[in-house]
Amino acid sequence: xxxxxxxAVAFADDHQIPIYLLALALGVVVGTIAPASSHGFEQxxxxxxxxxxxxxxxxxxxxxxxxxxxxxxxLTVLLLVNFVVVPVVVFGLTRFVAGDKAVLIAxxxxxxxxxxxxxxxxxxxxxGASTKLLAASPILMLGQxxxxxxxxxxxxxxxxxxxxxxxxxVHAFVVLIxxxxxxxLLTEMLAARHHVGMLVTxxxxxxxxxxxxxxxxVVVASQVPAVRGNLRAVAEVVPIFAAFAAVMxxxxxxxxxxxxxxxxxxxxxxxxxxxxxxxxxxxLALALPAAYDIAPAVVVTQTLVELIVMLVYVRxxxxxxxxxxxxx
Numbered sequence: 001x002x003x004x005x006x007x008a009v010a011f012a013d014d015h016q017i018p019i020y021l022l023a024l025a026l027g028v029v030v031g032t033i034a035p036a037s038s039h040g041f042e043q044x045x046x047x048x049x050x051x052x053x054x055x056x057x058x059x060x061x062x063x064x065x066x067x068x069x070x071x072x073x074x075l076t077v078l079l080l081v082n083f084v085v086v087p088v089v090v091f092g093l094t095r096f097v098a099g100d101k102a103v104l105i106a107x108x109x110x111x112x113x114x115x116x117x118x119x120x121x122x123x124x125x126x127x128g129a130s131t132k133l134l135a136a137s138p139i140l141m142l143g144q145x146x147x148x149x150x151x152x153x154x155x156x157x158x159x160x161x162x163x164x165x166x167x168x169x170v171h172a173f174v175v176l177i178x179x180x181x182x183x184x185l186l187t188e189m190l191a192a193r194h195h196v197g198m199l200v201t202x203x204x205x206x207x208x209x210x211x212x213x214x215x216x217x218v219v220v221a222s223q224v225p226a227v228r229g230n231l232r233a234v235a236e237v238v239p240i241f242a243a244f245a246a247v248m249x250x251x252x253x254x255x256x257x258x259x260x261x262x263x264x265x266x267x268x269x270x271x272x273x274x275x276x277x278x279x280x281x282x283x284l285a286l287a288l289p290a291a292y293d294i295a296p297a298v299v300v301t302q303t304l305v306e307l308i309v310m311l312v313y314v315r316x317x318x319x320x321x322x323x324x325x326x327x328x
Contacts, residue, residue: 012209016125020311023213024220031224041222048218049117049279050176052211055204056120057134057184074132074265075139077255081248081273082114083143087151089247093240094155103233105156106285106298111244112151113144113277117176121212122275122310126317128267136272138177144277145169168283176280216307219279223300230297237298241305248273249313249320256321266321271313278303 012019031038090111097103116137124130145166190197227234252273256266278299285295 009206009209016209017311017314019209019213020216020307023216024307024311027217027220028224030217031221032228035225035228038222038225041218044218045215045222045279046175048211048215050180052121052208052215053117053176054180054183055208055211056124056130057180058187058201058204059208071132071265074129074261074268075136077259077261077265077269078133078136078272079139079143081251081255081269082140083147085251086114086248086273087112089244089251091155093244093247096240097236100236101156102292102294103236103298105152105288105292106295107237107240107302108152108155109148109281109284109295110276110278110299110302111241112148113281114140114272115275115277116141117277117279118212118215118310119271119275121208122314123268123271125314126267126271127264128271128317129262129264130268132265133268133272138173140272141169141173141177145173168287169280171283172280219303220307223296223303226297227300227304230294233294233298234301237301238305241302242309245274245306245309249317253320263321267317270317270321271310274313275306275310276302278306 031041090108093111094104094107097107120130120134120137123133148169187197187200191201249270252266252270255261255269256263261269282296282299282303285292285299288295
């Protein structure tokens, strides 16, 4: 890597938060002044996100990944938070929109599904156990695929649960998890034998900040018109999404202290419990019948709220979980 490139990478690493905020702002501006471009940006979300995850995965040695997967205590806490505690919290928060079934199902779709993509990046930025969170991603994806229909039946009845289509989840699992993981494994094997593999790894590592900024820009630019066209629903659900983030941060903090989790593990639990799978469930929302046409705007609103929350959490979570938790 040349001296200029090295300085550019160092500058990006040192100014990540301002760069991400700028990407969000540019996304809002472009989505507002050029709404016709939203479809093109929407088509770019999946490839950009897949490339970001490939770059993330290739930074983690697969020997370390296997070791992380064997941490059953961490995995148990992670699954309990996401599939036991979160549904209880979501049920309570959604009572405020229970009278509007279209809004209700959209909020349930997005809040009941834990994130498996950029949460790993933000967790790593905050000093969390991103390797362990990475190892748990396939389990989290499979868990939400199996449990979401059950949650819908429990919370809104069989009539809405019947509209659930697992196809987008399976597609996302393959495109955003399986393919990037296999490519990362092949890159790691190539790097061990050839200089080309090392160059690819080095280049992707240097582009991490740019890739995440590009992802944020594309997501926001593609969905601003939808949000602007449904301001009533946006105003109704923003407090719910903000409250969810605050409650789940508190849940993660309590779990870290009460269960005496390692600080890095506790940070990972906080990020996983808070961050939702909005990019994956957006195709689900778009595939709903016409009676639920407001659902995509609600899902996108969660994305926008969450991205801002993540930028705050990168600085806040390390301050909340600084050292080994004390015994109660």
